[in-house]
Amino acid sequence: MDARRDEESAIASAPLLAAAAASRSGSRSHAADAHVLSAAFLFVFSAYSAAQNLESSVNADGDLGTVSLGILYTSFTLFSVVASPVVTRLGTKRALVVGTSGYLLFILANLVPTWYTMVPASLYLGFTASIIWVGQGTYLTSAALSHAREHNLPEGPTLGSFNGEFWGMFASTQVIGNLISLALLRNGKDRRMLLIIPLIAYSGLQQAFVWAVFTKSIVTPVLGISGVGGAMAIYGASDVVCSLVAGRLTSGLHSATSIVSVGAIVQAIVLFWLLLFYSPMDGVLGAAIPLFIGALWGVGDGVLNTQLSALLGLLFEDVKEAAFAQLKVWQSGAIAVIFFLSPSITLQAMLILMTTALFISFASFLFLTLVVEKSSTVRP
Template sequence: MDSDGREEAAPLVVVADCSSSDARQPKNHAIDTHILSFAFLFIFSAYGAAQNLQSTVNTEQGLGTISMGILYLSFTFFSVFASVVVRWMGSKKALVLGTTGYLLFIASNLKPSWYTMVPASLYLGFTASIIWVGQGTYLTSAARSHAKDWNLHEGTVIGGFNGEFWGFFASTQVIGNLISLLLLQDGNEGGGSTGTGLLFTVFLGCMLLGAILMCFLSKRDEKEEDFPSHASIATLLKSITAPLLEMRVLLIIPLLAYSGLQQAFVWAEFTKKIVEPALGVSGIGGAMAVYGAADAISSLLAGWYTSSLFSVTVIVSFGSVLQIAALLWLVFGYSLSNGALGSVLPLLIGAIWGVGDGVFNTQINALLGMLFKRDTETAFAQLKVWQSAAIAAVFFLSPAIGLQAMLIVMIIALLMAVSAFLFLTLHVEKSSIEVQ
């Protein structure tokens, strides 16, 4: 089909081959990846920026911080059951339902109180688990269908689709923070037609655009026979606990948990204890924009070079080396300084951390798509269970422990995660060779 031999150009943009013996035009599943990426771009440009602002705009009795902790605890709990719901509903319906929680959360910020924020956070925890398991399932299904229909290498297509999606997703940090910076540049945090009132109204409009785009996704062919509507509680519990008895899942759990830890570190520790002392509150938006830009670029590049389990192993190892170098630097070499150097160092750390985050996002999702072909929903549910549990732990522990203690915890967690991951990939690679 690719007579010129350049098969790698086909995963994202496909040109019809008129010489094909098959008269039926294969479907370009990459279009669904574009729609999904833009939908998440609108939704999470709003939500990501709103999340970054919670500790500063909703300060009454710690309403913003506590709401985020409740949100991620709810996210953790419902992620346990998310695979069942997504498999029952189908990934497209799950994605559409998932947008409702983000809409409600942004709307509650227009009138923040314990009576609006706490229920909205609880509901968002449920819908976030649904939308993220749906996203991983839908994107993987689209990649597999695209590879099959166009006779492409499946691993390469999965990597390319994940690279595009996570590149768009990482860009939300840049766009959302720039919107916040523009609308709050005068320091006006009042409600009504200015300040945060206008900001969250704009965010609500972004959410609506993203929700509308979700409705244009194609319905994917997904299996439902494993979870009939009349399934017993025992059957459902078995489907939830069975993955924990599989060695591949147990070996990948430390990496899933660390991916949550390193994200929450940016939100809870990096901005508060590294960026703010050096650049002030006004510099947080700029630092997060640099982090997001590095994240987006690394996501695209990592996805582009992903084709097999070996490439995933190499890329994850590269991202791990970068982050452990940054952690060791913060523990033993970093100190607050004046002048241009003091302003540049936090931005450099943010860029390094963004590269690592882009690597982990693309490669973990590609890895799950490659290893768990029969139980895709369950694999992505495990990702969100351990990821959100780690995020919630950081939010609740951050006020109680110092930066040095958190950095040591991060180093230990990363070393454990990489060790288990390397054992997993070497074991799986060896097994696949023996089978051949």
């Protein structure tokens, strides 16, 4: 049984390039093949991400772009059910090659976008996407385990290292694709986006603050690990209610400005309180304070989530795909910053960082809505 498993693993982790086999005993290694895999996905998905982000704008006639994406992901879902046996039959190398062909065909179809080109290309991409991702996971795991065995390394950290490199490279596709989208925000919209990016980034910072800092440094010392669930449930409930209310109250740019201001002020109060006055307390009051903080923070999060989406729709109606692409790339980057920083800086330093980011982002936002957009055609 073990011999069969080792044989299957060796087949699954066979080198991606023919040259690799000849030099396996030399400097070439499974790690080098992981570099090749990561780079290949970077190039393929940089092109595909940019095409997907702009699909509904470029192919707007008859909603060809959005319908094509709907067909693509429906096909992806259905074919994922049978992807595993297909990859097993093809082998991981062939699965990766066949999977790449779907992305290339979809990009080529966009050069002559009609129902007769986009629909078949979307169906085919759904199939190939299902097998490329099964092939990727299978190959990377097998290569990592083989690398660990060959070099007498622990399997867990090796798997983490291989996957970290791959997903780090893959995340770069969004940066590259969204920089292209940012370049399309012309005719005065580069200025609008630059002024709203700080608020977008802050929305990511404040979300990660709750996940990484609030639970660890404020809730756990008072309520223990068991109290984290309750505090986050209150935060989530507050978030839901404020999202619904803020959405109902939004009628235009002026109302969005007022609602964002309320959320920013609430979070500023919490940050100043934590920075200047807060210290853990015993008793019922001490236990209630983290829950109250969670509820207040949920107000700000609910407001920012609803109003940022509304603002992007109001300010970038004609290039909304590029605008919403920027929303995700800056939010995600800001979230990553908090997770990387939180283990190495104090709570006080994190609170100062958050307070500074809030003031800069809110000032930039007010300048955009009250000065730059004063003569805008967007109606309140």
